Amino acid sequence: MTVYDVLFQVWWFVLGAVLGSFLNVVIHRLPRKESLIWPGSHCPSCGHLIRWYDNVPVLSWLFLRGRCRDCSATISPRYPLVEAMAALTVGGLAYAVSGGRWGALLSTGQGTWLAALFAPAILHLLIYATFFLTLMAAAAIAWDRAPCPPLLWLPAWVLALIGVVVGSKGHAGTAFRHLTLPMFSWFHWGLALVLGSINELLLSGWESNPGGNGPSSQKRSRKERRKKRQRAEVNPRDHEGQAEIERSRSVDFISFAGLAGILFAGESAVALVGGLLLLVVFIRAASLLSSSRQRPAGDPSRVRAVLLGIAFVASWSAILLEMTR
Numbered sequence: 001m002t003v004y005d006v007l008f009q010v011w012w013f014v015l016g017a018v019l020g021s022f023l024n025v026v027i028h029r030l031p032r033k034e035s036l037i038w039p040g041s042h043c044p045s046c047g048h049l050i051r052w053y054d055n056v057p058v059l060s061w062l063f064l065r066g067r068c069r070d071c072s073a074t075i076s077p078r079y080p081l082v083e084a085m086a087a088l089t090v091g092g093l094a095y096a097v098s099g100g101r102w103g104a105l106l107s108t109g110q111g112t113w114l115a116a117l118f119a120p121a122i123l124h125l126l127i128y129a130t131f132f133l134t135l136m137a138a139a140a141i142a143w144d145r146a147p148c149p150p151l152l153w154l155p156a157w158v159l160a161l162i163g164v165v166v167g168s169k170g171h172a173g174t175a176f177r178h179l180t181l182p183m184f185s186w187f188h189w190g191l192a193l194v195l196g197s198i199n200e201l202l203l204s205g206w207e208s209n210p211g212g213n214g215p216s217s218q219k220r221s222r223k224e225r226r227k228k229r230q231r232a233e234v235n236p237r238d239h240e241g242q243a244e245i246e247r248s249r250s251v252d253f254i255s256f257a258g259l260a261g262i263l264f265a266g267e268s269a270v271a272l273v274g275g276l277l278l279l280v281v282f283i284r285a286a287s288l289l290s291s292s293r294q295r296p297a298g299d300p301s302r303v304r305a306v307l308l309g310i311a312f313v314a315s316w317s318a319i320l321l322e323m324t325r
Contacts, residue, residue: 001100008102012125013091017057019133020086024079027137031146045073057083082136089132090125092316096179096323097125105178123166124180127159128319131259132312138252139308145301153255160262179319181263188266189258195273196257202280203307204250206287206300252304256311260318268318276311283307 001009022036029036041050048070054060061080068075098105098121105121134156141148163181253276260269283303 002103004103005098005100009091009094009098009100012094013087016090016129017083017087019090019129020083021055021057023086023133023137024082026152027082027140027144030137030149030152031141031144033149043068043071043073046071057087078140082140085136086133089136090129093128093132093179093319094125096319097121097128099178120180121178123163127156127163127181128179128263130156130159131263132315135256135308135312135315138250139305139312142250142252142301142308143305145299148250148252150251150255153251153259156259157255160259164262179323182265182322184262185266188270189261192257192261192269192273193254195270195277196253196255199253199257199273199277199280200251202284203253203300203304206284206303250304252308253311256308260315264315264318265322268321272311272314272318275314276307279307279310 025036025041039049041055042048043050045068048068051069054064054069058080061075061077064075066075066077067073094102102121105119134153137152138148141152164184253273257269257273260272263269264272
């Protein structure tokens with residue numbers, strides 16, 4: 001690795017931290033249908049705009065000791081955690097794509113920066129980074145017990161489909177290993193989508209009826225419906241908002257399965273989604289047993305978040321396996 005390669009690799013880590021800062025905005029505002037651009041970053045307690053020198057990823061939180069400069073309100077440690085994870089994700093993927101030799105990958109006949117921007121290495125890094133960052137955001141939104149808008153997965157789907165159209169010929173002529181899109185398989189892609197849809201069906205059904213199917217849960221559901229009707233008579237707007245939340249269904253595992261079928265080798269993608277399906281079946285069986293014994297069945301949203309976190313770790317494991325082949 002040359003000095004140029006090291007500097008470029010460090011730049012990817014820094015870019016990942018900046019993207020993580022924006023990811024925090026997406027996690028907080030997108031479920032609330034707020035603008036991702038305006039207003040600027042501000043303290044949720046006092047409303048003061050965050051100064052530029054207090055908005056440096058990870059470092060500002062450490063310097064401020066996790067508190068707002070204006071009102072001393074506590075800033076959640078999740079903000080620097082997301083920024084650090086995004087930095088490691090983008091930086092690690094950059095190394096997986098390039099092998100640390102960015103100078104060789106971005107060199108072209110004319111040597112122009114415009115040609116380098118359209119190099120296959122940049123496209124592959126953009127596709128994989130968007131997938132992993134979206135998976136992080138979906139897990140954080142589920143942990144907040146908020147409905148995950150399907151729009152969250154749109155950039156990852158668009159980039160993955162662009163990668164399929166452009167092709168996965170890789171970086172011909174390079175003498176080192178790198179991460180590229182595998183050959184597309186309709187069979188494995190369809191199988192992964194079916195398994196992901198079963199995952200989503202099981203989880204969504206649990207979330208719509210988290211208390212179980214026993215007599216006690218049916219009594220609770222009748223009471224809840226009665227309370228909702230009473231609230232709707234008092235405030236119709238609250239009823240409309242609640243109905244919108246109930247109509248929304250996450251597409252986290254369908255999108256994860258579909259994208260995994262594109263980004264990973266067919267067998268790896270099916271193993272990823274199939275492993276998650278076994279976990280979901282086990283958790284659903286445990287929840288039904290706990291419901292029959294009149295015990296709490298757990299928080300479905302938090303379970304979804306944990307499963308998405310497992311999917312994140314498993315996807316990284318698949319990449320490491322691909323790199324060692």
